[in-house]
Amino acid sequence: MTTVVGIKTQGGVVLASDKRASKGFFIASKEAQKIFKIDEFTASAIAGQVSDAEYLVHLVQAQRRLIELERGYKPSVFETTRLIANSAYSGLRNYAPFLAEFIVAGIDTEPRLYSTDVSGAISPETFVSNGSGSPIAYGVLESTYKDTMDIKQVEAVAREAVKAAMQRDPGSGDGLEVLVITAGGSR
């Protein structure tokens, strides 16, 4: 269930999500949070088992703080993704997989966007979608995204992609949440 979208452009990255949490054919919550700030310039959009996803987000937040304290500077967006992927991979190899997918977005030296899943594989992306609504969201993304777009245009595309999925995917709905990360911070 869920639709989450991430798009990268020169000026920043955008994450968008719906707000529906499902228990089978039942809508468990209409106010689910699926986009988590990891710090002012890093965030993750989750899909899948909420408990697993939230746990890994909390874990990576703690790991990052320790790394920053020990070595004196923050982990990059890729390192952050790798920390999540390492946990996912060890879960998979120990017959206790974390049933969640993550879009990790942020800015370090430049805007970054990665996707990682149950297997712990990481793929760098320019636009990506996860969750049950992703095939519908991809329809919008593939037909409207252009690499010449600026952050404003890209934000509009992300909104439209999630909206389209909420119209036709029963696992997605109940409102839109968007996080835009630029050099000035996230909002």
Place this chain on the structure above:
Amino acid sequence: MSGMYFSGYDRALTVFSPDGRLYQVEYAMEPVRKGWTTVGVRVNEGVAMVAEKKSASPLVDVSATEKIMFIDRHVAASYAGISSDARILVDQARVFAQAHRITYDEEADVESITRKIGDTLQAYTQHGGVRPFGVALLVGGVSHGTPALFLTDSSGAYSGYKATAIGMFDQAINDYLREHYSPTQTVEEAALLALRAMLKAQSEAQQTPVVLDPEKLEVGFARQSTRLFVRLSEADVSTLLDKIQEGSPNMEEKK
């Protein structure tokens, strides 16, 4: 030390002397007494910490030495004594603080962190085959909106303080703090109080006016309002030092 009399109760750590003392633990506090000075002052607005780092040689780059070490965003620790011992304790405290966040989704309070450090310190006064930590840690920060300052030493005992000093000239500094402390001071004034106390103690001991070097000082504030511990840059320490030279005890300046 040559010529020192060993009574036999200071060879093995876990052995009490007949009058109930643990000599090894007391000896472990010796590097603390001789160590670089650290002062902490707690006021209503927050906590100020001032730490000195002197170098054995002018070739040592003291900017690479950290004397106020963050434990989490709202707590930091400073030490007097063996720096490597302090680092081990701070590393453990950092892991504890983050484990606390994962388990409870809450910041660990300053006392819990100090107690955890104290537990480790205590274990090393009781187990065999180990030596006690030659360090005392001053832990300061904000616990759920309340400023907190704690001190724990080689024995593992800890207590809360309004203001205290450890390391060289601690007696003289504590005397000064006792006389001039007020909880209504701002954190900046609290830091100035600590700096003045250090300056006075050092000048008296050396019987000549001493000038504090901003390069060899670290200053940190934890403000109740922000619930964050912030370490000042060398430039900000410099500006703070300039305010001491002006000398007026009741200053109003605020950032």
